[in-house]
Each structure stands twice: as structure tokens, then as C-alpha cells.
Amino acid sequence: MAGIVIATLIVGVIGLLIGAALVAAGKKFYVEVDEREALVRECLPGNNCGGCGQAGCDAAAAAIVKGEAEVNVCPVCSQEAVEKISAIMGVDAAATVKKRAFVRCLGTCEKTSVKCNYVGIHDCRSAVLSGLSVWECDYGCLGFGSCVEACAFDALHVKEGAAVVDPEKCTGCGRCAAVCPKNLIELIRSDTKAAVACSSRARGPEVKKVCAAGCLGCKLCTKQCEAEAIQVEGNLAHIDYEKCVGCEKCMEKCPAKVIVRL
Amino acid sequence: MLRKTFQGGVHPADGKEFARNVPYRTYLPKGDLVFPLNQHIGKPARPVVQKGDLVLAGQLLAEADGFVSANIVSSCSGKVKALENRKTVAGLSVPCIVVENDSSYTLADGVGAETDAANLTGQEILDKIKAAGIIGLGGAGFPTHVKLAPKNPQEIEYVIANGAECEPYITCDDQLMRTKGSEIVEGLKIMLRLFPNAEGVILIEENKPEAIKAMEQACVGQERVRVQAVQTKYPQGGERSIISVVAGKHLKLGMLPADAGCVVDNVATVHAIYRAVCKSEPVMERGFTVSGDGVKSPCNLMVRIGTSFSEVLLEAGGIPEGVKAKKLLCGGPMMGIALASLDVPICKNNNALTVLCTDPVEEAQKAQTACLRCGRCNQVCPLGLTPQMMAVAAEKKNYERYEKKLYGLECIACGSCTYICPAKRPLMQLFKQAKAEIMAAKRK
Structure with a gap:
């Protein structure tokens, strides 16, 4: 009986001592956490895509609370979420412009053809490094899907040899644009009306030889556009999205149908 | 007795039997010649000719721009057709000078003038090497006049002519050593003038007995020059492998060969130095092997820089009928670059075209x-x-x-x-x- 009492006392005393030590340590090493950080973090999407330039959503929330980043730093957040974050931080909501990725190439297997048999690592960057021009067109999408791998939102897929963006899922974080070795992916405002889906800077006849969906630099679109929104530079049409009114006259006239509605 | 070697390495089938006993023949191209401005490591050369200019063989087309850069000379006579972007071996479109070949190969003034190297100072030798546009012809393409001017020429112990040629299929250096042994030794002696305390070593793998014999004969009676035969093992021709064999030193992180007291140059580069200094001939041609089981008659050619790969393959008989070539390589199978098109020019640092009927990478x-x-x-x-x-x-x-x-x-x-x-x-x-x-x- 005495043994049990002694054991209980010893364990009880040790428990009390350790408890006291924990309380003391908790006080001494207390790290102040801004409660706003957790609230901001809840408004962020949580995919840790890195589109904001921070290490992930936690880091982005911390940066916003510390004032190191703007409240609309997250390119993925909706306007609603930004307003919530602004309310938490007590600042005016900045207007966010929703963006999306756009692949400036339509060169599927049907439109262009494979020039040489690339065998090696299934990655666009590796293919570019090998120096082999895989497709007849030197400028187009390689279709090995480096962008698909980079996308955290399952918004990009390679269909018949060329990458296609799913605008519903795309959040405009820009990770795909950063990995594309051909610089084909452009981040554009999601309310853009028309865009040129080709990146070839080769001259018209050469483009015609290698791809059925290549910009020939023929300037028919320039002549059609009443808003003067289209310019042809370096054998490639460019649309000034600010000026474009979305009349779609250029799309009708384009012989290769490279101007697409979004 | 086992000869010296380096740590690691492999023994791939060497494929040298295709072309090793085929002596050099000179091939003069018929089509236009293309000279990319960035054949070397470093800044691309700056063109000094314009479209429509008439140039002679050996005339300067583009001059070195910056410290690490090299001159580019015309290897034929004719008219400058264009300065435009063309595709090169690496698959990129780079600025090139295109010369329309008039097939007469008229030499520019002063090319071929005999000079006695003994009367030249070290700086004059370096200037001649720079003017000739010599770069590492073994493949690296580092401008030679920069390599031969290290900070501490007194501390260089070994000047090594690299005749290892460890890459399978390639035999152009082997043939060069067999036929131009004495000129390579002369070139090495010119290099030794720049490094008073150095010994000249010609390093050859033992699978080239004829070359070893030829070089040993060329070295008889010469001071400060010797031949060192080494085990046949890939990559013996790598700079670090060579230094570990010859000097017994292992290069540490970030060390250059000169830090270990070594200067390593390919035998083709050494030969080019001889031609530049003693004959005033810039780099207009180089040894080139066309080999592999997809070539009708594998051979070693003296080709002009700027010749298209497709012309060279035709000169070697092309691809035999009934054979399907699956892989075209600039260089050998270990380090070579796969080619998507043969309509690219031969640069100074390209030494072979290998055509294979199987694609080992695919398999x-x-x-x-x-x-x-x-x-x-x-x-x-x-x-x-x-x-x-x-x-x-x-x-x-x-x-x-x-x-x-x-x-x-x-x-x-x-x-x-x-x-x-x-x-x-x-x-x-x-x-x-x-x-x-x-x-x-x-x-x-």
C-alpha cells in the first residue's frame, strides 16, 4: 500500500514540475502571431501555386499582413476574396483584373507535321535543349507538356500535339508561361475579345509550307480593323487589346484563321 | 605492362574500323559556304564584309569582338551573298555570312607565305594565332590565343597535344597524326616557345599503334617533346582525364588546366597553329570523318569550313540503297549532337558526321x-x-x-x-x- 502512495506522489510531483516548466517555457518563448494572418490565409485559394512570387499561400498571407505585398498580390483570387482581404487589412479594395493563359499556337498534328523523331526525356525544355527541331515549324508548341506539369489547377492539356487552356479552370497564375521554353503562353485579361494564336516570325511563304494555321503576315486583318487595333510586326499580327472592340471582322478575313475568339 | 589511365571511364565499341585506314582526301565544296558568327565559345565575331563584297580564300570575314572571341576567315573565293540567320548544328538560327562559291579558291595575299617561327617573339606568335582564327578544334571551340596566354606562363609544366580521340567512330586525328606527324611536332614546339619551363607531351590511346609509331618517329632528335601512350578508355580525351594521367593532378572545383600547370590542345589545333605560324594559313579547312554503318564508303576528308553536311555525306557515297539511316550525328555517338537536317554548315569545331542504322536512344x-x-x-x-x-x-x-x-x-x-x-x-x-x-x- 505504501508503495502505491509513494509512486503516486513521485509521478504527481514530476507531473507538476514538468507542467510548471512548460508554462514557463510557453511564456518565455511565446511567438506573437498576427491573428489577421490566419484570416487572410483563409481567403487565399490554398493551391500553393506560387503565382504571387511567394513560397506558397501561407507565405503570401504573412507578406500581406506585414505589408510586404499588396492585398491583390494573389493572381488567382476572385474580386470577392480580394475585397475580404482588404476588409481584414482595413484598406481600400484594389481592383483586380482577372487574367488567363493563352497559348499562341494552333499547330496540332493535323495543321503541321513532325519533322524528326525526338526520343528522350518527355519535356519541352529537354527537347529544345537537344537542338532538334521536332516540328516543321520552329516557333510552335512542342506538345511535350511542360506547361501541363506546371499547372496546379489542371487547366492545361495537350490535345493532338498542342497545348490548350481550359478558361474555366485557368486562374492566371502564370506558372505555365514561366516554363514554356518557346514563350508561347501569354497572360491576357480574361475579358479579351480576340487574340492571335500564332507566334511564327517566319515569312509568309515559309509559314505556309510548314503549317496550315500559321500567321502569314498578309495584313488583311490590319485593313479590316476599323478600330486600328491590329499591327503586323516581324511577319506576325499583334492585337492591341485596349483598342479591340470585338467586331470579329478580322477573324472572317484571316486566310489561316489564326485570330481566335476568346 | 598496363599503361597509365584515369579513374572511372567505360569501354564502348569504338567503331573505328570503318574509317581508320582511309587516308585523307581533300574535298572542295560546290555549293555556297555558310560561316556562323558564333563558331567559338564567347562573343560572336563582328562581320567586316558586306553583302555583294568579293572575298578571297583566307580573307577575314568577321573579326573577334571582345576578349574571348575569334576571327572567322573565308575558306573559298566568291561573292558575299547574304548576312542572314541560318540554322546551325545546335538547331538554332544564328547570324551567318553566306559566300557564293566561285569554285576557283583563289587565295588572298600573304596566305601560304613561309615564315621561320624561330625569328618570332611570343607575342608575334600569339598575334598570328589570333589572326588565323584558331579555336579548340577538338570540339570545345575555346579561342586558342586566349588559352595560350595564361597569367603564369612560367609555371606551366606540360603542354599537351591531345591525340587520344576516345570518341567512337572518329578517326580524323588518327589520320592527321599518321600523315602530318612532323608538322604537329613543329606546332607543339611553337607552343613550347611560349612556355619556357614546359615539356611537350603528345598523348595517344594505344588503339592507334600507327599514330603512336608515326609520332614517335617525328619526335626523334627533338628536345622537350615526347609521346605518351595511354590505355584505351572513354573519356580519355577529356581535359581532366588527360591532366590526371600526364601530370598526376586532379583538378579541384573551379580549377582551370593552367592552375595545374597544364595547357591541353587537340592535335588538330596544334597542327592549325603550325599552319598559321609557319605557313600563314588561317583556319580554312579541317580534318573530318564521315563514318557509321549507314554510310556507303566511310572516309576521312579535308573539308573547307562552311561546307554543308549534306555535301560531305554525298562525297562519302551517301547512304547505301536499301539501308534506312535512323540517326544522324554531328560528332560521335557518345557526345555528338543529333541532327534534324543535314543542311547545316560544318563549323571549325565539328569533327565528324556519324550515320547509324539503329537509334540506341530509342531502344x-x-x-x-x-x-x-x-x-x-x-x-x-x-x-x-x-x-x-x-x-x-x-x-x-x-x-x-x-x-x-x-x-x-x-x-x-x-x-x-x-x-x-x-x-x-x-x-x-x-x-x-x-x-x-x-x-x-x-x-x-
């Missing part, structure tokens, strides 16, 4: 499995790196570990690990990509 890809952790890649790496761990880091894009912990940037891309890998992993390609991405991030 390897079919048989690829996960890493077996057998560690053979670690054993064969001539630099003592750990390719197995580097591959894991590269695949996970853990570039910090790749660079800082595994010293992956030291990889010379010799391909020994990929050759030996029983799981057929594409190791070298992973390393090349990792290196390219790390270097790109550093430039930002």
Missing part, C-alpha cells in the same frame, strides 16, 4: 526502368561525381542540392553514366537540362 527508352541503385554510374564517372543522386535531384528539380551538394555543374556530359546504366536512364540529358536551367537562373 534504350523502350527498355527504361526505374533506377536499380546498382551504383555503376558512380563507378564510371571520370570526375568522381554521383550520377545516381544527381539524377534524383535533377528529376525533382532540386537544383540547389544538385549544384551545392552534388557538384552537378562539374559534369562534363561525357555520357559514361548513361552508357553503363542497366536501367537505361537518360542521365546525361537530365544533367544537361539541370545545368542549362541553373546557368539560366544565374544569368537572371
